[in-house]
Structures are given as structure tokens and as C-alpha cells.
Amino acid sequence: MIPALPPLRVTRSSHPEYAAPFSTRPVMAGGVTVGGERPVVIAGPCTVESREQTLSIARACKKAGARMLRGGTFKPRTSPYSFQGMGKEGLEILAEARAETGLPIVTEVLDPRLVELVGSYADVIQVGSRSMQNFPLLTEVGRYGKPVLLKRGFGATLEEWLYAAEYVALGGNMEIIFCERGIRTFANGAYDRATLDLAAVHALRRLTPFPVIVDPSHAAGHADLVPDLAAAALSLGVDGLLIEVVQPGADRTKVKCDGEQGIVPDELASIVARAESEAALRRGPLAPVASNDSDDGRAKNRRVELVKQ
Amino acid sequence: MIPALPPLRVTRSSHPEYAAPFSTRPVMAGGVTVGGERPVVIAGPCTVESREQTLSIARACKKAGARMLRGGTFKPRTSPYSFQGMGKEGLEILAEARAETGLPIVTEVLDPRLVELVGSYADVIQVGSRSMQNFPLLTEVGRYGKPVLLKRGFGATLEEWLYAAEYVALGGNMEIIFCERGIRTFANGAYDRATLDLAAVHALRRLTPFPVIVDPSHAAGHADLVPDLAAAALSLGVDGLLIEVVQPGADRTKVKCDGEQGIVPDELASIVARAESEAALRRGPLAPVASNDSDDGRAKNRRVELVKQ
């Protein structure tokens, strides 16, 4: 019941060295391995709003165990009257946060004309849910060559998602990270924002050797649900999480974008701990905890048992 | 149960001269009024594949009563291996078809860098379903100023659609035509491609004074269903239809894009006749049939009765 697709550059069949089910072709970004043995927690503010806010959250994320920093500077906003992001100035702030914390940067690009600018700052270029089928943009990030985090469109099928990645791959860029963030269903609105589709994560991990991560924040839409969705994703063995963080005590109503769904650093630390314990469970009781980012993921070239016994 | 929105440039409240329910602020494009008393049938090939194919279909559409010509030259294709369109050469062919038939051209733009090129040929610039939240693109077509046909994203809410139009309006361009083309639901795949959301058409016509048209072809996904969905849309009093046409006897499997859903010119003629009879019904028994495109739609500034009695 996994969909049959013609062989693509992004399907497992084109990567014989990753033929084993669930084995992952890692993506290296800013010295961090996504798709290695340890899930990578990517955290940060929804939006870069100021130097102080960003540096403060970045430090807290670093302390909580996050290994990459996220933050939007060009924002896809439903309304043209909502804050559209700080643009280049925001990128400078992210660069400063990276310099201070050592965390590589993930940030979104919306416009094919800005791939070069955003790419010159970012360690991973994010293509957002609303841009998943923005084919000129996909082509540009494919050409540019830096690692790409490709979110699923909230109304997109798995097949459409894979073909979107194929646009990137066809440009010569194989450094692709898939990110599930929930799909739109009749149930949304009452208790979540999108329905996290873990079956798609499972199918994707079968079909492609590329790392798959999950964004529980946008699926949840409110902070209270984020830890549960994060734990659920980790239990599938995903390669990372993309999480929005707010400062403790922040007035959520004044956060310029998605204030309801940011978690505080203590909750982030719990999620990082869960990620580590999940990874330990998968490595088995005798495996040493990876102490750095040098693992290349090939040790995962075996079907991990759900629970080592 | 019509959603309450803050006043926008695209909502009725900002257009006191179109305060009457369902009254329409017409859009003039290439000499044709969209939003006047006669629904405008826009027809043509899914994709411009060759000069011969396009001219032949254009002539047939003209003969069948279509009043604008559609045809894709930059195509948003799920797969990068599918035909991506003829590009500028296709625009030249469309221009030739317009010169011969007199039909104004509707064609899609995908890339903000190509708005000027596409706009220099098109009478109406189409922003497709996958681009509805491509904000840099919306901003560019807003600046460019030519009439815009804004398709609903297949996973987009009504509110998101209105705000997408607001991006165009904010650029100074009020020549906006909305186009419903179906939403993604659990039912799709077995007997259609998307579920045509006529309730959204109703709500939109209440909320905004701009013309609303319907694309039955993409909702249907197969030619057999197109006339029924077209008739259904017309019965709501929509301002037009966007329909894909194939040549009679064409081998649908060789059509380069969406060959299953194109109807033949005879079916198009039936739909045009239905459009005219629907318009006559709405004008009432004594109103003369509009014989040209000079109506400005203000005569529609009354709530039309469903059936004149």
C-alpha cells in the first residue's frame, strides 16, 4: 500500500547505497548531520522580530539542547497587513545568533529572486508549505545547491511532495530534508491547526533515502499540544523536529506571528531529552551515545527494531 | 453564516457603489466585460502545444460562442518531467490566435520575474491554484496592473483566498476576477478531481463586488462531468466559466496536459447556450438580450430573483 512511483532521483531505487529500508542518506549542514543517529531538534522563534528577541531565544534553544536555529525573516503571511518579516536585516540577526551560539541557521525563502541572498546567510534554505509547488522557486534552490528543507503543502499528496523534491534534485541539489507539518482536514480549527500525517512520514521514509523531519508546531497551533505531537513523531524514528519557541513569560498576544504555538525553553529541553532517549532506544542498549555530529547515518542501514529486547 | 472579515480593499464594504447584494464591479479585458449581464465563457486548450493545435481550437471556441481564449504557455506541472509549456513561443501563438479570432487571451504566470513578459501578451493574467499564496507573485501582478484571474488554492479557505486578492489590490490593481476550481476532499479520485465548492462561490459573491467565475474542467477531471458542473455554476449566476477544449477526434492520451478533461467544441456550444439562457432568465422575460459587450453590469445592481415569475 506504499504508492508505486516511477524511479525518481529522490526515490530509494536511485540510491543503491541506501537500499536498506529506512536507511538514510544524511544531509550535512553547518557541521550538523541531519539523518544520522541522533534526531536534530531545530528550534527558534517563528519570526525574527528584533536582535534582542532572537539572540535571547537562540541562547535558550542552545541551552535546551537544540542543534539548529530556525527563524523567519521573509514570512509568507495570509494577510498583507500582517508583519512580513525583517528581510535582510533579519538575516544579519540570524547570522549574529549563529556566531554566538554555533547553531546553524534554517530560514525560509519565498521568492526565486532572493534565493541567492537568503542562501548566502542560511545553512539550510526552507521552502515553506505554501511554496511546495512554487516550481520556479524549487528550480532556483535546486540550482543554488545549499541544503533544502522542503515542507509539505498542507493540501498536497505524498506524490506531489516527492515530485516537488524532484524539481530540486533535477537542479543538481541532492541535499534535501523533507518536513511534514500537517494536512488540512475537516477536524481542524477546534483543537489543532492541521492534522499531523504520520502515515505519510512512514511512507516517505520507505520511499526515499532523504531525511524526514516533523514540524509539530504548525500542526498543533497551540503550545500545549506540541510536546505530544513531537513525541509521536520521534517514536517513528524521524530525523529531526522543527519547533517554534517563545521566551518564558512572553506576552503571546504580542508575538508578531503564531504566538499561540511557541513553546518555552523548558518544554524544548524535555523534547530534546525525549529525542535522545528515543535515539538510545533505537541504537540498542549497548550502543554508546553519539557524542558529536560525526555519525554519517550508515550505521542506521538496518531496519531498527521498534524496541530492543 | 457568511464569515465576518475586517474591511478589505476587496470586500464589498470598500465599494459603496456596489453595496447591493450580488452587484458586480465589472472587469474589462480586451474589450470584453467580465461581471456584466452575460456570463463570459473562456475556453481553449489546456496547454499551447503547437501553432496548428492552438489556432484550430481557438477558431472552434470562437465559433462555439466563447468570448475569451485560454491556453497555458508556462505550466505548473506536478512532475518536472511533464511538458512545462512552450513559454514565450506559446505566447506568440496565443497572440496570433487573438489576432485571428478577436478573442482576448487568458494565460498563466508562475514566476514573478515573468509577469512583465506574460503581461505584455495577456489580456488577463492568470494566477493558478498552486500559486494562490505565492505572495511575491501576487505583489508583482498587483503592481503590473492588468486584469488578474485569481484561482482558489485547492486547499485554501475562503478567507485565505480573499487575502490573496488583497495582496493584488494593495499593489493598486483592482481588476480582479475570482475563479473557483474545486477543493481537495476525501471523495476525490473515484469520480472527480476536486470537489467544486459552490457554497464558496455564493459566499464570495456576497462578500466581494468582484466577478466570480468557475472552472469546471479541473474540478471534473474528465470531460463527461464538465457540462453538469458548468450548468450548476451558471445556475448560481456566476460571471463566467473557464473551460478546457480539445479538438474533436483528438487522441486524448496524446494531449500533453489534462487530456481527459477537455470537452469538444459541440459540448462547448451547449454550455454557451446554457449560459445565455441562464442570463436571459435572470434578466427577466422583457429584457433584451445584450447584443454586445458594452454592458457595465450596473444593471445587475439588484438581487436577481432565482426565477422571474
Added chain:
Amino acid sequence: MIPALPPLRVTRSSHPEYAAPFSTRPVMAGGVTVGGERPVVIAGPCTVESREQTLSIARACKKAGARMLRGGTFKPRTSPYSFQGMGKEGLEILAEARAETGLPIVTEVLDPRLVELVGSYADVIQVGSRSMQNFPLLTEVGRYGKPVLLKRGFGATLEEWLYAAEYVALGGNMEIIFCERGIRTFANGAYDRATLDLAAVHALRRLTPFPVIVDPSHAAGHADLVPDLAAAALSLGVDGLLIEVVQPGADRTKVKCDGEQGIVPDELASIVARAESEAALRRGPLAPVASNDSDDGRAKNRRVELVKQ
């Protein structure tokens, strides 16, 4: 793109006398033909609340041109604290309304133990959306033998709907009327209650010879939208409509069930007129208007043209 199914008792292939596309095997109920040349408008209160309310609405529906009377006496209510219907007393009231107006009765049964009771009053037994896969109930109404109006489950596929009807047919009851009432989608809540799936109506009319009607009231959820959805359904050539009516000037907030979606009798009369004009259009210019209910629908054994020319 019409789903392939094994031959069923309810598919066209089992009814060679109705082999022609869209030809309809009529259902006779209380002297009225459903599936003949004239669409049958079935109207009445959502719920029988009192003798006075029901008789008053029944008279108004009769006057407006409705040909059958609907009204719930056993109600499927989401909450156990909502009014559950008048039960047997309500059936008595419906019988009195029938005696006075001559309109046959459509009313719902929820419980297999009550099929006989409800059936002893009803001319058509309704199986509601929430009961579409209540297999013991389907079996009982199949055995009982009176005409059945089978609503589509709001989460059901076309295939599930056909198989639900097959349960009825297998009991020996071929007097089946299908009723589309909208499906649950991400869009619901803001401007409608369910998304009316007209493509399913089209497919069903191809696949089965049984009459297909549409309930615009439950799809709409508010009165304002009902005429548009009714007109849309009629434009497909459906065999009838099921519509909820409130008394003019009624305080909608005091109506015990679905007060927002009932239309007033004047709007009903407009819809009846639309139904008649649609039927006339389909019969063609020379066909006499059917002046009674004696048509057996076989005259429809031809593919009607969308518009006679």
C-alpha cells in the same frame, strides 16, 4: 473516471430496461412519481414540533408547489439534550397533514425496531446520513418494502453509498431514492455546513437507474444559501429536492432543530418554479408540460441535451 464496480442489484447493468444513460427507474410513492419528468420538491419542517406548526407549514408547502411533505418525528440529534422528536404523536400529525393537503409523507427512521411503526405512516421511509451504514436498519427497511430515501453519509464514499443501497435491494426492496446532502470537508463551518458533492450526483446517475435527489438545506446550513444550491442541483437534472421550510416570521432561534437553514414558503415557490423551468428545458420546446403525476419516466430514456436548441 466513473468507478468500476461489480454488478450490483442497484447498478444499471442489472436493469437492462434502463440501459440508456441517465434513464431513471421511477419510484412511486403515495401517488407521486419520483424519477419521472418533473423534479419532485419535497418540503416541510425539519422537525414536527406541534400540530399547528406542522399543518401550517404543510399548507404553505402545498401552496408553494411542493409535492411531498417532509418532517422528522424521530430525530438523530448530536446531543442527547436536544429535542429528540415527538415520536408516534408526530407521525399522527404528519398523517393529518397528509389527509388535509394530499401530500405524501417522507419521514426518518433511526431504529430497526421502529421500521414497522414508521413505515405504517410514511409513504417514503428516510434513512438519514448518520444511519447510512446502519446495516441492521438497512436490512429492515429492505424487508419492509416501502420506498426508501437513502441519504449519503457525510463521510461516505460513493461506493459505500451504493453498497448501502444494495443492503436494501437485497432485502427485496427496489424502491430506492438516493439523496445527496453534502460531505464533510476542511471548508465547512465558515460559510456552509457540508460541501454539496454534485460530481457524486452525476456519477450516481450514471451508475444506477434509481432516482437521485438533493438536500440543499443540510449542505447549506443557512437559509440564504439554499436557493443557490437547489438551483445548482436542478441544473444537473436531479429527480427532486428535499428542503426544510420555516413559517414566515418564525423566530429561528426558537425552532427546535436547524432553525437557521429553513427557507420561507415564498423562496420555496421560487425553487419550485425553477424546477419546472428546468424540466421544461430538458423536455424540449415541443413537449407538453406534464399535468399530473402519471408519467413513468420512460420518456426520459434518452440522454437529455443540456439545452435544447
Added chain:
Amino acid sequence: MIPALPPLRVTRSSHPEYAAPFSTRPVMAGGVTVGGERPVVIAGPCTVESREQTLSIARACKKAGARMLRGGTFKPRTSPYSFQGMGKEGLEILAEARAETGLPIVTEVLDPRLVELVGSYADVIQVGSRSMQNFPLLTEVGRYGKPVLLKRGFGATLEEWLYAAEYVALGGNMEIIFCERGIRTFANGAYDRATLDLAAVHALRRLTPFPVIVDPSHAAGHADLVPDLAAAALSLGVDGLLIEVVQPGADRTKVKCDGEQGIVPDELASIVARAESEAALRRGPLAPVASNDSDDGRAKNRRVELVKQ
């Protein structure tokens, strides 16, 4: 963003002794506590097909660590031509399996007339997804008094689900177990059968003190996906799982119902181990592993930390 509801018998506000978030009012069934500290894995064949098949699977489930036995004897089948279950004979077989293995029985009832019969065998009466809004059935199981496993309708909102439970509670039966089994979305069919809605599980556990379990088998639709969905559910702290099991080496195409989604006993054992390790994680490093079913769940009257540190 948790929906506000009026106080119901099934909401936390009516159970002051379970006021603490996520504290659970346990349900005792056949000597097993659902809603205690250990998640209860309920496993067995989709359908009781024969004495041998059922006893064999029951033994294997027992051995794998399951604590209750599931198996259908009255089956809700889409098609009337599919195997409808062994009925009373199947109940006898289940009773024999219970006698041999000591596992309490969960089995479904479809018909209000059979609640007494099914209830006389079952330890837990299941109300299936298609029956969630079968109000006469809910009322009967409410009156009957035995524990009820109430599956969510695949098209039902959380609010509808809670009100369905309220029908049971209003009959005087507070022994309710909720079971999430996936909702119908546009994504289904390609890689799953329904989209497991873990956000609803989270919301439900907040809103109600009753145990919440998850059925990964019906959401998955194929065996390969079941362990991942089971692990995801467990990571939220659910009170149990409902899982379909096939005999090792069984010819899935000959299984009479849902043969594709049954897992083999070894996979079941892995899931049981995962359930135990998840429970241990939640109890914290110092808590003893519960060695029997006597825990009453009150020890869970605290917000468990995602990971003990």
C-alpha cells in the same frame, strides 16, 4: 484551543475527583484495568472465522503480552456480500478463548436488539466507527451497563464523539473507553486507510477523565504501518491499543476481513514491549513496574512529564 463545551457527564468538570489534567477514571473489565498505569494492549483477529483460527490467535496474543482479546462476530461490512460474521457461534468461540487464555473479550454490537446477547458474552462492548451516531444503539448500551468501547466515527468531530458518549452516560453507564481510529482525509488510499488524529487524542484526554485508546490497525490499513502508529499513540500516554493480528504465515488474501492490516504475533510482542517501556518512562525511574492489574490509575493524577530527568 481546546473546544469549550457545556459541562457534560463525560467531561472532566463533572468528575471533581479527576480534576487533575490527564488523570484518568479507570474502567475495570474482566479483571483488567483500562486507564491505570499500564497501557492495555487489546489484540485478536479482525473477525472470528473459526474455532481453530480464533483459539490459535488468542493464544499467540496472550503469549505476546496482550491483556484483552478482540474479535468481531457481528461485522459492519460495506458490502452485503462480504462475510457478515459468525454471530452467536462466534461469541461462543470467543468465550472459549477467554476460558482458555484468561483474556477478557472485546466484541462489537451493531444492533440494539442484540445488546443483551452480545453483552452476555463480552467484557467490553464495542460500538464501531459506523455506529458512533447510532443513537438507539448508544442508548441500549448505556442502559445495559457493561463497559463500552466507543470508536470515533471516521467523519465525526470531537464534539460529536463526546456527545455520543453522553448518550451512553445518560443511560447510567459511565464505563466508557474512547477509541480513536483515524479520520477520512484527502490523503487516504495511497498509503493509509484513515489519518490517525493524535491531536484529538490529546484534546480528549484533556476534556474527559475516561480512558482513551487507539486503533492503529484501521488507520493504517496495511500491517507495515501498524507498529509506527502504535508507537506514536503510546508516546502520548494513551491507555491502550486495539490491534488486529493474523497468524504467522497466514494467506492474507484468504482472511475474511481486513487481511492486509493484521500484524503477526512477533510484531505484537514488540508493541507490548514498547507499551511497557513507555509506561515505565512515565512512572519515572524509581516507580516499580506494576505487576498486576490492581492499579486504579489514581497514581496518574498528576501531569506526567514527557521524560523524567
